Amino acid sequence: MTTSRYDAILIGGGHNGLVAAAYLARAGRKVLVLEKRPVLGGAAVTEEIFPGFKFSVFSYVVSLLRPEIIRDLDLPRHGLQILPLESTVTPLENGDYLGSWADPDENRRELCRHSPRDAEAMSQFGRLMQHMAMAVKPILGMMPPDPTSLAPSDLAGMLKLGNHFRSLGPDRFHALFKLMTMSSADYLDEWYEFDPLKATKSASGIIGTFLGPRSPGSAYVLLHHYMGEIDGAFRAWGFQKGGTGAISEAIAGAARGHGAEIRTDAGVAQVVVRSGRVTGVALENGDEIEAPMVISGLDPRRTLLQLVEEKELPGDVVDAVKRFKFRGSSGKVNLALDGLPDLHCLPGAGPHLKGAISISPSLDYLERAYDDAKYGEFSRHPYMDVVIPSMIDPGMAPPGKHVMSIFVQYAPYNLNGGWNNDRREAFGDAVVNTLARYMPNLKDRILYRQVLTPADIERITGLSEGNIFQGELALHQLFFLRPVPAWAKYRTPIRGYWQCGAGTHPGGGIMGASGHLAARAILGER
């Protein structure tokens, strides 16, 4: 038997693959990361697509990244620097706005203008969501036990889970169960009356999914976006200095520091399997590299249906992966701007431009945006989450100029007639035209525009159907069911072949938890 230079090969230099590589290298394993693109990070990359302007091309804000990973890998030393993103402004149809400010008193006073009742409900809602985030936090750090297995470790895991749920007490348990099953609109209805507020809050429940705010299951996605914590504050979001690519680079720096080797422009064509066991990978350029262990950071479809031949897997697993739902529904428009745009409802360059601008004037608006997508069209008037990163990090654009990041929902992967250049630009027009209703001088400021449809996201990052989470965050695709029953613990049916992307528990976003848990599973830590 030949001895290979590597203990493990990581396919994909997305942030989860890099996290797994860093932990394995830290434990003394010789690891090689192979990334297809010239840049590391996957959906978390920064690229200067227009000279002098840096874009967080796909993901753009951070909150979910697990604090223990930041500490274990000492990411601040490698460049992690999270800048505050404090407010959200929702422009309203009547020319007014709804502000959500960092200071609780300013925030309450603002909401009071619209609904004194909601202003009072807000702090209690916040407390409940904090409890919910605390309730799910242990689950994020837990290897999903298999409820159908009698193995001691699974039984112990189920017991731990049971005890945890019991410790929540009935009120919190019921609230958690509601969150797991309800629509975000219904869930918010129990608390609030002011429609634009419900719309803005429910928007976190539709991001990345093929659900509308009134679809059951969207409340869970809402919770997923509340689970992040920055400096101990749940649900706080921030902006990484230099864009989200700098997070990937920081993780890569930590991995290299522990001895990992990382290659870019090194796409993997196939995982080599002999007698049901991996022996290495074959690169797109024809090279073969041997290793007794291969870990894929790609989504389940690529990991299990494309990198290995179907015949290597049991039929039921193949079936289950084929049914795994992607249904990408999000697009992204990145703009280089000559100067700051004015918000019609709040003109001038105030601190509100250092926060998010949410185009979510009403629940009906969002639901209508979803209606378009249900029938195979992009939303004529989409939900948009807009940030101006150069207002938070002046290094993102030349002095006085700006970059704008627009996350757009919905743009269905399966567009009627398919995506092509014309349709992409039509989608870009719908986005800019809709936004210009709230920012009258926006169009005059645009120097450059990049439009990304789900098809583009798939083509560039490899995310199947452009799903931003490597697969929908739906209840039937979570925890011990992610990506498929019985294979939720980062193993695959092929010996020596593991998975660590966001398509595994606990799922998407710049979180790193999948990569961390996979590394722990591989290292045999509970």
Next chain:
Amino acid sequence: MLKTTPFHPRTAPLVRAQTWRRWAGYQVASSYEPHPDREYAAVRNGAALFDVSPLHKYMISGPDAERLLDRMVTRDVTKCRVGQVLYTPWCDASGKIIDDGTISRLEEMRFRLTAAEPNLRWLTMNAVGLDVTIEDVSERTAALALQGPLSRAVLEQVSPADLAALRYFRLVETTIRKIPVTISRTGYTGDLGYELWVDATRALDLWDALSDAGAAYGITPAGIWALDLARIEAGLVMLDVDYHSAHHALIEAQKSSPFELGLGWTVPATKPGPYNGRQALRSERESPRAWAFVGLEVSWESFEALHLDRGLPPHLPVIAWRVSQPVYRNGAQVGYASSGCWSPLLKRYIALAHLEASNSDPGTAVTMEVTVEHRRCQARAVVRSLPFFDPERKRA
């Protein structure tokens, strides 16, 4: 009524939550926004503008100016060249610190001394028999600190000075949009940064020039809360917080020598001239010291567990605390922490502490008292060397 600084007409309307505090008898902003997060972020990623006018400032001139200062402070002022700035403490005869500040050599026979407390009497006492003029210019001179990685880029927009050539702890007399200023590459944040000294009558013009030119660089007025986080990360001591002036201490134990404050580097092994405290500091250099000034890093796991025990998420000190917290090792008190905060940059809970020298080696495991839900608890912590944060750009 507290006094207001020459920048007050500009700063006052910006202090949204009326979060003022006192500093040397003046009213200054704790923060401009209700929370200091963005102001702190500007220190580490942009350009933060601090009003530091309340500093006491003395102009010392005449043939014996060098001699006076050299006699008074620990560092060797005879080696300070024109255009250079020295950071230095000054001590009483027993080698205990009275105050600390900077000395700028503006001309061969003209210096500016900054101090945290009034020092006119002490200067005058030390000047007996010397040919020197001492002027308190505190009110006449306004001061701003422009700190952060983009501070140089902002100044380059408005000043003809060659700022790329201006080294760490050097100064240049120049103009900013025709306003005469002294720019020194100094500060209290441990980052790239400058302090600007201007005649009080031109203060508002200077503020306006910087605000205007800095807009494209995200210049951000910042208050003491942000400054406090930055200086703790940089391991810089603060009078009345981390130490007490030998002139005000009520008991010996409240006094510190430079060695005990991590300022041993400011006491030259050989300095030709006599100076206050020389004898005492000489013998202290030879003998083992009782106290050391070090960093502490509070263990997150331990801190979080203490909160989870009470069903709470960890409550982080996002605004620095300045009350003494006992520090223990193996159940016995070995010192105390004098200021601490959650470092937004390093993502660690850090503190500055006085520990018995025998328990102060980096890596030593200790515990620090914290209060969780009305109960005193011990959080695990580890001794770290200072500073916590020291970016290359500070000197580069």
